[in-house]
Amino acid sequence: MSNMRADEALRQVKTDAKGGTCSMVIFGGSGDLTRRKILPALFNSAKEGILPEHFTVIGCGKPLMSVEEYRKIVSEALLNFAKAEKADQNVLRHFIENVFYVGGGFEEDALYTQLDELIQSNCKARTCSDNRIYYLSTPPSVFPIITHQLAQHGMSRVEGTNYWRRIIIEKPFGRDLQSARELNAEIAKAFEEWQVYRIDHYLGKETVQNVMAFRFANGIFEPLWNRNYIDHIQITAAESLGVEDRGGYYEEAGALRDMIQNHVLQVMTLVAMEPPSTFDANAVRDERVKVMRAIRPIKEDEADKYFVRGQYAAGVVHNEMVSGYRQEAKVNPESATETFVAAKLFVDNWRWAGVPFYLRTGKRMPRRDSEIAIFFKRTPHMMFTHAATDEVAPNVLVLQIQPDESITMSFEAKVPGPDMNLKSVNMHFAYQEAFNAEIAEAYQRLILDCMRGDATLFMRKDMVEVAWWLVMPILQRWYKNKPKNFPNYPAGTWGPLESELLLTNDGRKWRT
Numbered sequence: 057m058s059n060m061r062a063d064e065a066l067r068q069v070k071t072d073a074k075g076g077t078c079s080m081v082i083f084g085g086s087g088d089l090t091r092r093k094i095l096p097a098l099f100n101s102a103k104e105g106i107l108p109e110h111f112t113v114i115g116c117g118k119p120l121m122s123v124e125e126y127r128k129i130v131s132e133a134l135l136n137f138a139k140a141e142k143a144d145q146n147v148l149r150h151f152i153e154n155v156f157y158v159g160g161g162f163e164e165d166a167l168y169t170q171l172d173e174l175i176q177s178n179c180k181a182r183t184c185s186d187n188r189i190y191y192l193s194t195p196p197s198v199f200p201i202i203t204h205q206l207a208q209h210g211m212s213r214v215e216g217t218n219y220w221r222r223i224i225i226e227k228p229f230g231r232d233l234q235s236a237r238e239l240n241a242e243i244a245k246a247f248e249e250w251q252v253y254r255i256d257h258y259l260g261k262e263t264v265q266n267v268m269a270f271r272f273a274n275g276i277f278e279p280l281w282n283r284n285y286i287d288h289i290q291i292t293a294a295e296s297l298g299v300e301d302r303g304g305y306y307e308e309a310g311a312l313r314d315m316i317q318n319h320v321l322q323v324m325t326l327v328a329m330e331p332p333s334t335f336d337a338n339a340v341r342d343e344r345v346k347v348m349r350a351i352r353p354i355k356e357d358e359a360d361k362y363f364v365r366g367q368y369a370a371g372v373v374h375n376e377m378v379s380g381y382r383q384e385a386k387v388n389p390e391s392a393t394e395t396f397v398a399a400k401l402f403v404d405n406w407r408w409a410g411v412p413f414y415l416r417t418g419k420r421m422p423r424r425d426s427e428i429a430i431f432f433k434r435t436p437h438m439m440f441t442h443a444a445t446d447e448v449a450p451n452v453l454v455l456q457i458q459p460d461e462s463i464t465m466s467f468e469a470k471v472p473g474p475d476m477n478l479k480s481v482n483m484h485f486a487y488q489e490a491f492n493a494e495i496a497e498a499y500q501r502l503i504l505d506c507m508r509g510d511a512t513l514f515m516r517k518d519m520v521e522v523a524w525w526l527v528m529p530i531l532q533r534w535y536k537n538k539p540k541n542f543p544n545y546p547a548g549t550w551g552p553l554e555s556e557l558l559l560t561n562d563g564r565k566w567r568t
């Protein structure tokens with residue numbers, strides 16, 4: 057895989073004999089995620105010429121509609137979300153011609169019979185092998201029904217050597233440890249683990265992948281990457297948006313389930329893991345799960361010491377007045393759901409002993425900003441006598457995930473002039489400038505990886521379960537103790553006061 061650029065990805069897809077063909081069945085074929093993310097990702101790959109030669113999309117869903125009606129939905133999605141009007145019209149036409157639809161209830165046998173027949177007849181017409189990706193872009197409640205039916209109809213099995221079957225599963229992957237285990241067990245009845253690609257779109261972001269390149273392709277940073285030189289680490293995933301039209305889903309989820317259990321913990325594993333010996337899916341995932349297992353579990357009665365929750369009230373974001381969470385559509389006016397979480401975690405191993413990892417995520421923050429900030433230890437002694445050691449800023453390395461994908465290292469420099477005055481300055485690397493290339497959307501990257509059979513950036517069964525195991529005591533504590541002070545931060549701020557205290561109590565503060 058994986059830090060490969062589009063042209064290299066193309067070479068891989070084309071040189072991989074099995075990768076020359078792919079039928080992608082999207083369950084939830086006209087849903088929001090399909091229209092906003094999955095179809096545009098596929099189309100962008102088509103524009104770049106990196107889809108397999110024989111590629112078909114088969115939308116699948118409850119509504120009964122004709123192929124023409126579905127193609128219209130797809131065209132509109134591509135116009136709205138992939139700016140298809142600017143694309144080569146031949147590419148667009150070719151893409152749409154290879155879109156099909158099968159409608160019906162997910163529990164009905166007829167749906168799967170029709171689907172199988174359609175795929176097989178497409179493959180016959182194109183004289184290509186019958187490689188398939190089943191993409192589950194449906195509510196999680198129907199995942200087991202679909203996988204069961206695929207197995208019943210002999211559509212999940214891997215037989216022979218000339219084709220493959222893979223399945224992509226969207227989050228949320230369960231809503232607690234037990235449901236995640238049950239779901240894993242259901243999926244395992246139909247698919248082998250190596251056929252299963254659990255998506256966490258954060259891992260598909262270029263800058264998140266670049267954490268591995270930065271750490272393991274450069275000789276100078278890794279020796280510093282430990283408790284001897286690092287004081288603490290901050291990981292922020294802030295959004296200025298509220299819950300938009302997802303109030304119904306969000307009420308059941310909350311920020312801990314929606315962001316921390318998956319995206320933020322996954323980013324943390326990339327920052328904290330040991331160097332894998334090779335760059336293959338299992339070697340990398342073994343290291344990630346190993347470090348996740350080393351995260352010190354926080355017990356229910358310690359939750360308040362290490363975790364902070366918040367919910368936004370009305371406020372001003374980007375100069376606009378916005379309403380509070382409890383006033384959003386499909387949200388209980390007395391909701392106890394958290395829209396903000398801050399946490400302090402430790403990784404109990406030799407590398408990280410004593411180094412706090414501060415994590416925070418929230419909706420309706422002042423701006424969209426996801427970053428990893430590595431705070432290095434201060435100099436042990438300050439020889440410039442006019443400044444005390446603690447007045448000189450520590451070196452901070454910031455890996456900005458979004459929106460401005462970049463890496464910045466701050467260090468002290470002498471201000472020009474007769475006196476020895478110091479000031480923090482930056483060394484800055486910006487993705488866009490350095491590579492002069494548009495950064496691909498995470499979904500595009502991940503779907504291509506799945507077509508190539510590269511699971512490095514996907515979640516393995518054990519990872520999902522460890523992540524749930526870590527957050528369970530907090531979920532339980534919060535469930536039993538409803539927040540008394542919600543809403544506790546105005547929209548357009550960096551969260552409740554307790555989040556600041558989490559760091560100031562340790563003599564540190566959040567990067568602004």
Ligand code: BG6
Pocket residue numbers: 257295314315
């Ligand atoms: C999703 C969450 O997984 O990630 C959303 O369900 C969140 O609530 C989104 O807004 C953030 O992803 P991105 O790529 O927009 O930062």
